[in-house]
Amino acid sequence: MYDVKIRKLPSSKDLPLPKQMSASSAGFDLLAAVKEEMVVAPGDWTLIPTGISLEMPEQLEAQVRPRSGLALKHGITMLNSPGTIDADYRGEVKVIVHNLGRESFVVKRGERIAQLVFQELPKIRMMEVAELSTTSRGEGGFGHTGK
Numbered sequence: 001m002y003d004v005k006i007r008k009l010p011s012s013k014d015l016p017l018p019k020q021m022s023a024s025s026a027g028f029d030l031l032a033a034v035k036e037e038m039v040v041a042p043g044d045w046t047l048i049p050t051g052i053s054l055e056m057p058e059q060l061e062a063q064v065r066p067r068s069g070l071a072l073k074h075g076i077t078m079l080n081s082p083g084t085i086d087a088d089y090r091g092e093v094k095v096i097v098h099n100l101g102r103e104s105f106v107v108k109r110g111e112r113i114a115q116l117v118f119q120e121l122p123k124i125r126m127m128e129v130a131e132l133s134t135t136s137r138g139e140g141g142f143g144h145t146g147k
């Protein structure tokens, strides 16, 4: 269990605190802290503020992910999905909303625009080597085994 601190910024004072999906879940929905609404034209993308900033243990990162309902109904996704929120980032969490739909999408204030999922990060040690081990896959990739 990790403690994640959420700070509401002045732009979201009147909005509810994002709700954890369940007491044990690893994430919550992000609310759009736009002034009233923001229009995203078809094919366009824009940065949507969420009105919160975070503090989490350094073993974690948070990932900004699309909501499947918005994707299915409106073609709305996150351009950089999953967006990465670094543990040492203290700025406002923002969402790059991409409209892949055929119609303009209106982001309304307080709407659940994306979801944030926390992930434990492995510790790695990088090392340069001259050779890598051999495997049966070798260099095959990008569909080389067929459909």
Ligand SMILES: O=c1ccn([C@H]2C[C@H](O)[C@@H](COP(=O)(O)OP(=O)(O)OP(=O)(O)O)O2)c(=O)[nH]1
Binding pocket: 064, 080, 082, 083, 084, 085, 086, 087, 089, 092, 093, 094, 095, 096
């Ligand atoms: O969807 C996103 C992605 C990133 N960020 C914030 C938090 C993250 O810690 C910071 C930097 O993100 P990232 O490392 O993806 O961006 P970069 O383009 O590599 O910028 P930087 O040079 O600031 O690391 O921007 C968001 O608020 N939302």
